[in-house]
Amino acid sequence: MKLWELTAHELLKKLAHQEISQEEILSSLSKRIEEVEPKIKAFVRIEKSKGFNGLPIAIKDNICIQGQPTTCASRILEDFKPPYDATVIRKLKDAGFTIYGTTNMDEFAFGSSCENSCYYPTRNPWNPEYVPGGSSGGSAASVASGEAIWALGSDTGGSIRQPASFCGITGLKPTYGRVSRYGLIAFASSLDQIGPFARDVEDCCLLLKVIAGHDQYDSTSANLPVPDYRQSLGKDIKGIRIGIPKEYFSLVKDSRFEGIDKEVKIVMEEAIAQLKRLGANVQEVSLPHTEYAVSVYYILATAEASSNLARFDGVQYGPRARGAANLIEMYKRTRQAGFGHEAKRRIMLGTYVLSHGYYEAYYLRALKVRTLIANDFAGIFKDFDCIVGPTSPTAAFRLGEKIQDPLAMYLSDIYTISVNLAGIPAISIPCGFNKAGLPVGLQIITKSFDEEMLFRVAHCYEQATLWHKMRPPI
């Protein structure tokens, strides 16, 4: 057994028994990185020379690390070195973690495939012809390929759960406000949340415990105690009431969206049968506004993004376009040269929906439909402990398959987006494979600040199956 193959909790046990040293873990990871990174391209930066003395972790390239390049995979932040640590980074450092690499992503987290990076696309460890998902594709691929034990990502509309699903690992989007966003470079401030990637549920628990909690520097972080999530492990789910949204299995509303893939549906039916065998009380439920979630999301997320990205103007950071005659021209040329296509498209859409004459028709209306979507969930959680369904309508798609059709790409987030709009937590765990040998993810959703329920159900399912033990053939 090589050390890079182990989970963090297995490694911690060996460290506690002094069977292994921190150096051995890191040298095992380094060897693995040398071996597979040329094929996967999960990282944008790897620190090589530093002395290591803590459990190594990989970090998405949009979380500020003091004095180290943090670029959101964008040319407009080329060479940006944050003057401070994000709160999650400070917490990791205080807990003795070593940050040895930053991972690739879609530029500013705009994307579902990791193809919108200014560096290069990341590949899916299960098959390099396929995308790892996005936007946190590098973090997911690094954990799945054994280049990282665990990693942090961010999730605005599915950017942790969808790549976790595509790469066959576990990924959690915590409740909005559970984890401080201070130092996370903002995409859509009312939706963004930092969360863990790991190879099993127990590691996910451990990592959430480290990063969660109230923070004076983030006024939207919740002032609530952080439970000992490990207490949720090893429990049964007898009598747990699980709702299965019928819309997640039947929705066919747009010519570009074919609904749930047949093979994903078969895998999902088996996963639900397993939950029943474990004693859960499974019933069909309805989330009637599901079909509006993508529209609401692409209005609100782009509106917030257009505002958040206004700060990238060549004044405080990043390269500045030369030769402009005046300030406005300097802004325009800097932004034209610095942003990639998808970033421009989203800034444009966000500016459009906020502009004079459209604000009420789009932005305000979307905020109201957001209320309806949140109410759908709240209604169900009166009678159910959690909701279960697919994380994504398909397994990983091929590189290049959706890059020319932005709307088709947006629709691949249909099951994850409404969770961010409602601010509730959800986890994606591996639950099988399609015929092409690509992983399929099971999404478990619950009410605000009840991550313990997610861990309980996810762990019980995981321990009854072997999906989390499967490793990509690289």
Next chain:
Amino acid sequence: MAISRDDVAKVAHLARIDLDEEELKLFSKQLESIVEFIDKLKELDVSGILPTSHVLGLTNVVRPDIARDSLPGEAVLSNAPASSKGHFLVPKVIE
């Protein structure tokens, strides 16, 4: 709703992006199809529904009024493409 090249150019000006001709054309086509899709929301009756801008419903979060250190000036300016005497430097604004 049709979105012309000129509509895109107007929004690009508001967004302060100097899009090239190719992008203006590409985005007019793509934004049109996205806007057509999001127009779906018009099917819904939202009268009497309150907007949700924020799920936690927090307002006026304040911390204790105790002075604490700020980032040093040099650290703040360290990423600036141009700075001088403790300030960010920009092209001349007032003639």
